[in-house]
Amino acid sequence: MRSRDLAHLSDEALVALVARSDESALAELYDRVGGTAYGLAYRVLRDEALAEDAVQEAFLGLWRSAGSFMPERAKASTWILTLVHRRAVDLVRREQRRRTEPLEGTPEAADGSAEEAAWLRLDRERVQAALAQLPDQQREAIELAYYGGYTQSELADRLGQPLGTIKSRMFAGLTRLRELLDDGSERTSWTSTT
Amino acid sequence: MDLHDLTAGYALDALDADERARYEEHLASCESCREELQGFWEVSGALGRSAGGPMPPVSLRERILEQARSERPNVVPLRRRVAAPALASAAAVAAVVAVALGIWSLGLSRDLDDANSRLSVLADPNARVHESDGGEANLVVTPTGHAALVVRMLAPAPKGKDYEIWVFANGVPKPAGLFEEPGVAMLSRRVAPGQTVAVTLERDGGVDAPTGDVVFSASA
Numbered sequence: 001m002r003s004r005d006l007a008h009l010s011d012e013a014l015v016a017l018v019a020r021s022d023e024s025a026l027a028e029l030y031d032r033v034g035g036t037a038y039g040l041a042y043r044v045l046r047d048e049a050l051a052e053d054a055v056q057e058a059f060l061g062l063w064r065s066a067g068s069f070m071p072e073r074a075k076a077s078t079w080i081l082t083l084v085h086r087r088a089v090d091l092v093r094r095e096q097r098r099r100t101e102p103l104e105g106t107p108e109a110a111d112g113s114a115e116e117a118a119w120l121r122l123d124r125e126r127v128q129a130a131l132a133q134l135p136d137q138q139r140e141a142i143e144l145a146y147y148g149g150y151t152q153s154e155l156a157d158r159l160g161q162p163l164g165t166i167k168s169r170m171f172a173g174l175t176r177l178r179e180l181l182d183d184g185s186e187r188t189s190w191t192s193t194t
Numbered sequence: 195m196d197l198h199d200l201t202a203g204y205a206l207d208a209l210d211a212d213e214r215a216r217y218e219e220h221l222a223s224c225e226s227c228r229e230e231l232q233g234f235w236e237v238s239g240a241l242g243r244s245a246g247g248p249m250p251p252v253s254l255r256e257r258i259l260e261q262a263r264s265e266r267p268n269v270v271p272l273r274r275r276v277a278a279p280a281l282a283s284a285a286a287v288a289a290v291v292a293v294a295l296g297i298w299s300l301g302l303s304r305d306l307d308d309a310n311s312r313l314s315v316l317a318d319p320n321a322r323v324h325e326s327d328g329g330e331a332n333l334v335v336t337p338t339g340h341a342a343l344v345v346r347m348l349a350p351a352p353k354g355k356d357y358e359i360w361v362f363a364n365g366v367p368k369p370a371g372l373f374e375e376p377g378v379a380m381l382s383r384r385v386a387p388g389q390t391v392a393v394t395l396e397r398d399g400g401v402d403a404p405t406g407d408v409v410f411s412a413s414a
Contacts, residue, residue, distance in 0.1 A: 026262055030255055038254070039247030051247070052254050056261065063262045065347060078239030085242055089207040124244035145208035146241050152203045153210065171202040177237045 011076035019066040058083040130180035138173030205234035333412040339384030350375040
């Protein structure tokens, strides 16, 4: 149940309300980011109960400590996904259950409006297109690290490469992805003055 | 090891616990790494948004909200002991991430001098960072002994009370400043290596010798 008032607020404004212990703001943030967060946690953990744990821990972390933050310089959703991912990776390492095969199918977002689902799909296509443009070795390092939960030292062992090489691939891959994703958002910007 | 080249691994959560801790300590004093990390984090955020896993069960939403309701609003229970050392508490992680993203509130500075003295300690590349025993705060100490407490997990002091900072000199607690809520508190007394800094809850305006229980402590 969304409050009509909260629906107009930015994610960052909702975090500020969460900092004042506003439960409906926490619920609204969950409605916006919870589905994506769970999808991410599940992709890393491949286990429903553990994915739920990771999402729950992250949102409760937000609830307990939102008061210390001024979410002005980063997207609140990025912050929440970072918390969820960190938790998922810690859990997957503890449980020794890493899986790297791709997920079967890509389910559509089932909550939120059709418009939101469309935006999410566009977003995903943009990121996948950018990943596809990376050299294979860079993409492999980033996917195994981020979705597989491997540390860079484990990747060096697994891929039979020096640690320095793995670090370079991750750095080069992230740098290139940032350029590609920035370009993409400029192309769709309506405020371009050229 | 060159800590700068851990930024990509940190943004992807690909560091082991040891590397992560050292990198986070490094972040506190390295503006260029913080900047680079912000950019990389937007990328890993985009990777996260496009992970494409299934939707959560509807029960998860209610479970989270119920748990949130059952906790005292925004008061983090002080952890005397970390139950599972491999897993930092979600709240601690949230705080570290916020610091690294540059969205940590430096607190409402009461005047410019105060703000400058905070920055001179926090931005000192040679300052050492010591985490409190329960993870509630970081004690930052420069080589000259100037010190600040970066308090992240603590309920604001109740009305009529202040948190008071103590520096133990030869086992005797000496008053070193007051604060009311999480944020950055400067110590009015220098801290030598090995000395302990503790915080107690005292009446408004502070006292000369501690009367309350130790809320948390850290060793320089």
